[in-house]
Amino acid sequence: MVRRLGKDVDNQRNLILAMALVILLLFGWDAATQYFYPAPKGEVIEQAQAGDEDVRRTREGGLTNPVAIAEERRDLRTQLADTSRVPIDSAKVSGSINPVGARIDDLTLKTHRETIDRNSGPVRLFSPAGTPAQHFAQFGFVGTGIAMPGPETVWETEGGSLSSDSPVTLTWNNGSGQIFQLRFTIDDEYMITVTQSVANTASGPVAVQPYGFINRTSETASTDTWTVHSGPIGAFDGSVAFDNDYEDIVDSRLIEPAGRTDWVGFTDIYWLSALVPDPQVATDAAFRALGGSNVRADLIYDPVTIVPGKQFSRTTRLFAGAKESEVLDAYEDAGIANFGLAIDWGWFRWFEKPIFWLLKELFDLAGNFGVAIIALTFVVRLIMFPVAQRQFKSMAAMKALQPKMKALQERHKDDRTVMQQEVMALYKREKVNPLAGCLPMFLQIPVFFALYKVLMLAIEMRHQPFALWIRDLSAPDPAMILNLFGLLDFTPPGFLSIGILALLLGLSMWLQFRLNPAQMDPQQQKIFMIMPWILMFVMAPFAAGLLLYWITSNFLTIAQQKLLYLRHPQLQATQADEAKASNTATPAKSADG
Amino acid sequence: MKHVLIAIARLWQLGPSVILPPSCRFAPSCSEYAIQALRKHGAIKGGWLATKRLLRCHPWGGHGHDPVP
Numbered sequence: 001m002v003r004r005l006g007k008d009v010d011n012q013r014n015l016i017l018a019m020a021l022v023i024l025l026l027f028g029w030d031a032a033t034q035y036f037y038p039a040p041k042g043e044v045i046e047q048a049q050a051g052d053e054d055v056r057r058t059r060e061g062g063l064t065n066p067v068a069i070a071e072e073r074r075d076l077r078t079q080l081a082d083t084s085r086v087p088i089d090s091a092k093v094s095g096s097i098n099p100v101g102a103r104i105d106d107l108t109l110k111t112h113r114e115t116i117d118r119n120s121g122p123v124r125l126f127s128p129a130g131t132p133a134q135h136f137a138q139f140g141f142v143g144t145g146i147a148m149p150g151p152e153t154v155w156e157t158e159g160g161s162l163s164s165d166s167p168v169t170l171t172w173n174n175g176s177g178q179i180f181q182l183r184f185t186i187d188d189e190y191m192i193t194v195t196q197s198v199a200n201t202a203s204g205p206v207a208v209q210p211y212g213f214i215n216r217t218s219e220t221a222s223t224d225t226w227t228v229h230s231g232p233i234g235a236f237d238g239s240v241a242f243d244n245d246y247e248d249i250v251d252s253r254l255i256e257p258a259g260r261t262d263w264v265g266f267t268d269i270y271w272l273s274a275l276v277p278d279p280q281v282a283t284d285a286a287f288r289a290l291g292g293s294n295v296r297a298d299l300i301y302d303p304v305t306i307v308p309g310k311q312f313s314r315t316t317r318l319f320a321g322a323k324e325s326e327v328l329d330a331y332e333d334a335g336i337a338n339f340g341l342a343i344d345w346g347w348f349r350w351f352e353k354p355i356f357w358l359l360k361e362l363f364d365l366a367g368n369f370g371v372a373i374i375a376l377t378f379v380v381r382l383i384m385f386p387v388a389q390r391q392f393k394s395m396a397a398m399k400a401l402q403p404k405m406k407a408l409q410e411r412h413k414d415d416r417t418v419m420q421q422e423v424m425a426l427y428k429r430e431k432v433n434p435l436a437g438c439l440p441m442f443l444q445i446p447v448f449f450a451l452y453k454v455l456m457l458a459i460e461m462r463h464q465p466f467a468l469w470i471r472d473l474s475a476p477d478p479a480m481i482l483n484l485f486g487l488l489d490f491t492p493p494g495f496l497s498i499g500i501l502a503l504l505l506g507l508s509m510w511l512q513f514r515l516n517p518a519q520m521d522p523q524q525q526k527i528f529m530i531m532p533w534i535l536m537f538v539m540a541p542f543a544a545g546l547l548l549y550w551i552t553s554n555f556l557t558i559a560q561q562k563l564l565y566l567r568h569p570q571l572q573a574t575q576a577d578e579a580k581a582s583n584t585a586t587p588a589k590s591a592d593g
Numbered sequence: 594m595k596h597v598l599i600a601i602a603r604l605w606q607l608g609p610s611v612i613l614p615p616s617c618r619f620a621p622s623c624s625e626y627a628i629q630a631l632r633k634h635g636a637i638k639g640g641w642l643a644t645k646r647l648l649r650c651h652p653w654g655g656h657g658h659d660p661v662p
Contacts, residue, residue, distance in 0.1 A: 274655075301608060386652075387651070387652050388652070390652040391652060394652075420620055421620055424619075424620040424657045424658050425657065425658060426656055427656060428656065428657030428658065438617055438623055438647065438650045439647060439648065439649075439650045439651040439654070440651055440652070442647070
């Protein structure tokens with residue numbers, strides 16, 4: 001009796017310790033996720049100081065400051081009203097080219113909306129110089145000794161509007177014998193091809209360097225996180241460089257990546273603007289700070305001397321659009337090195353890509369990404385089913401061993417280590433083992449991680465609805481319980497933002513754990529039953545699709561356990577016995593994996 | 594390297610393993626096995642032994658008493 005009392009005190013101390021750890025986890029996790037993972041859409045994650053202004057970054061990027069948004073709207077109205085602009089209108093983009101400075105500075109994506117609202121406008125990628133969301137591409141020439149086109153040069157336009165079947169040419173005559181020309185064509189996706197040429201009609205040779213650059217503000221950048229890169233990007237000598245950040249450019253003023261440039265530009269989680277140089281020549285690239293939050297990705301060709309009466313040209317491509325995996329891969333197949341890796345899949349892509357592929361196939365069948373995720377869960381559980389089946393079979397065999405087991409536990413009750421060894425020896429002799437081992441558990445982690453990355457990265461998942469209130473599977477559950485699903489006018493802070501999905505997750509996991517056939521000591525049992533509620537908080541801010549996967553998985557596991565208990569009716573009784581027994585004795589417990 | 598790997602195994606034992614249901618089919622457990630193997634055989638051979646052990650830890654693998662060689 002005294003001994004039991006001592007043990008209870010011991011247990012209580014352990015429980016308090018566990019609770020302390022849980023609380024630490026709860027609050028520590030919030031801080032850690034803020035640091036490592038992107039914030040939910042529309043939420044503030046980072047308050048970087050840029051001068052006196054606060055830059056709030058979101059997962060999708062774009063302006064967040066209401067003053068800047070209003071200013072942007074005003075600026076666009078006045079700037080884009082200029083009738084000398086050359087319209088761009090292709091299958092997926094629309095916008096215009098500014099003949100002043102020959103800039104592509106107005107581009108929206110027809111097939112991607114700003115928000116889940118059906119009436120929201122298209123996503124704007126490019127915005128003219130000087131606007132709060134400044135982001136544009138410019139093509140031109142540098143040279144000495146002759147008059148060169150500059151940012152204020154007004155080019156003559158030829159051709160109505162730029163579309164996949166109608167090119168546009170911009171011409172500028174410097175009045176001293178050189179004619180500069182920019183010929184634009186566009187494909188059905190997001191690629192604009194620019195042919196820069198110079199004709200020398202003067203009597204002496206001239207030396208020129210064609211260039212192209214992308215200029216943008218980092219204030220519209222999406223959140224750069226530990227798992228997904230947003231910022232300067234490029235492929236040099238065939239390998240993609242993800243390691244430069246906007247801050248790095250600002251700090252060092254100039255970054256010149258080593259190696260031959262395959263493509264260079266800036267990326268957000270979903271969008272990319274990149275220059276692809278003429279494949280015929282080796283080209284250098286540079287990232288440059290322009291003061292404030294403005295940065296530039298430069299592509300400059302080596303100088304070429306054009307003798308009188310000759311013409312010279314270079315062809316550069318500009319990708320400006322959404323990072324649709326198939327589109328990028330098609331460009332990669334057509335010769336742009338590693339263009340598909342502009343999507344930051346990471347080292348785990350060999351596993352993420354098949355999951356992504358399977359999800360897309362299931363989506364084509366089901367027509368709804370939520371249903372596709374549920375179907376994916378079925379596939380995964382089906383693959384894991386033999387493991388559970390085998391576990392139940394050996395548990396049934398264990399039942400026959402129960403008397404021997406009891407005897408063993410009785411004999412070695414004072415020495416747990418010896419008892420464990422004896423139990424193991426018994427298992428070996430009788431060729432049974434009730435435990436599934438740790439590998440099956442580990443095998444499921446990659447699937448989960450892959451789905452997490454796919455939901456976060458893939459634009460194909462963006463704004464994909466499931467049913468009822470879940471209108472975007474890539475965003476957290478919007479139905480917050482604490483503000484009565486939006487009835488109260490506040491957004492619950494960090495770890496308290498629990499949605500219905502999170503609650504379902506906790507509940508389904510709790511149910512599943514209750515049916516778990518693995519034997520545990522009561523202490524562990526207690527901690528184990530708290531787990532679902534901790535995970536409810538931990539998982540709440542993640543993408544709704546990820547929670548959907550986990551909830552479905554839990555319910556399928558419950559169904560599977562029910563089915564297997566039906567097949568092995570003797571186990572149901574055993575479990576009930578053990579629940580009772582666990583109050584008085586410690587059941588056989590093998591050590592952890 | 595060796596100590597880093599041992600630290601990982603220790604972290605596993607003190608973290609997730611406490612909360613998860615007992616699942617290892619072997620004695621000593623995979624994490625304990627990994628620590629012993631790393632101490633005895635160093636990072637490369639010990640790590641390899643631990644990896645092999647983890648790959649055996651499933652319903653069709655072995656079970657029971659399985660000490661570090």
